[in-house]
Amino acid sequence: MSAVLSPQTAQTLLSVEDIRTFYGETQVLFDVSLQVAAGEVVALLGPNGAGKTSTLRSILGLTPARSGSIRFDCRDVTQAATHEIARAGIGWVPDDRRIFPTLTVARNLAIARKKTRFRAWREKECFEIFSALEYLMHRECENLSGGEMQMVAISRALLGSPGLVLFDEPSQGLAPKVVQDVMKTITRLAAEGVAVLVVEQNVQSALAVADRVYVMNLGRIVHEGPAQRLRSDAALRMRLLGV
Numbered sequence: 001m002s003a004v005l006s007p008q009t010a011q012t013l014l015s016v017e018d019i020r021t022f023y024g025e026t027q028v029l030f031d032v033s034l035q036v037a038a039g040e041v042v043a044l045l046g047p048n049g050a051g052k053t054s055t056l057r058s059i060l061g062l063t064p065a066r067s068g069s070i071r072f073d074c075r076d077v078t079q080a081a082t083h084e085i086a087r088a089g090i091g092w093v094p095d096d097r098r099i100f101p102t103l104t105v106a107r108n109l110a111i112a113r114k115k116t117r118f119r120a121w122r123e124k125e126c127f128e129i130f131s132a133l134e135y136l137m138h139r140e141c142e143n144l145s146g147g148e149m150q151m152v153a154i155s156r157a158l159l160g161s162p163g164l165v166l167f168d169e170p171s172q173g174l175a176p177k178v179v180q181d182v183m184k185t186i187t188r189l190a191a192e193g194v195a196v197l198v199v200e201q202n203v204q205s206a207l208a209v210a211d212r213v214y215v216m217n218l219g220r221i222v223h224e225g226p227a228q229r230l231r232s233d234a235a236l237r238m239r240l241l242g243v
């Protein structure tokens with residue numbers, strides 16, 4: 001008889017197990033484990049230098065883990081190349097909103113388009129999410145505001161047909177209205193079955209959209225649980241996150 005997957009296992013898209021990651025000889029991640037299921041929003045919180053970006057970089061193959069394992073969509077991608085990981089369906093909204101500055105918005109979006117086994121998003125849907133985007137299509141990206149760049153960066157991730165999107169501090173430096181749009185997008189992605197892992201300094205925004213939370217400190221996961229618990233338990237929130 002073949003093994004039957006439990007519903008939990010069947011739905012888990014990303015599974016990071018005990019990864020250790022180094023920059024040169026300096027270890028920055030110590031046995032980090034986390035899971036994200038399809039349709040789930042998971043927040044990764046913690047102070048500056050905790051290892052949040054490094055965790056995303058390991059998942060993306062930019063700074064591969066030296067030990068432990070990373071599985072995505074039933075595949076071991078621990079040592080896979082970044083472009084293979086992208087093609088497997090992991091999208092990324094980097095903290096510096098890395099887009100090609102001398103290209104137009106339209107061109108930046110066109111080259112982000114990619115087929116994976118996951119749902120293909122259309123440009124029209126990006127315009128529905130970010131109504132200003134349609135009117136920026138012929139602008140060069142270097143002249144955009146931070147909020148406009150973030151719209152392009154998120155739209156690029158969507159056009160890459162992701163099963164999982166990694167957001168690195170998506171609300172950083174944005175006006176409250178744009179932060180709201182970004183958080184709405186995260187909620188919409190999850191409603192469409194996409195898995196979301198969001199790193200945030202903005203604890204309040206992150207807790208408002210997250211289903212589950214991991215808190216990191218000094219390269220380790222120091223707390224894991226439902227977001228609801230951190231929303232309702234002010235003492236726990238203060239102890240873990242200082243807010």
Ligand SMILES: Nc1ncnc2c1ncn2[C@@H]1O[C@H](COP(=O)(O)OP(=O)(O)O)[C@@H](O)[C@H]1O
Pocket residue numbers: 023026028046047048049050051052053054055
């Ligand atoms: N390119 C790098 N080279 C060496 N050390 C780095 C590099 N990037 C980050 N670090 C160090 O790794 C640790 C974790 O950083 P990071 O993952 O960026 O934290 P966070 O995103 O939580 O602020 C910090 O001590 C940071 O100084």
Ligand SMILES: [Mg+2]
Pocket residue numbers: 052053054095
């Ligand atoms: Mg960071």
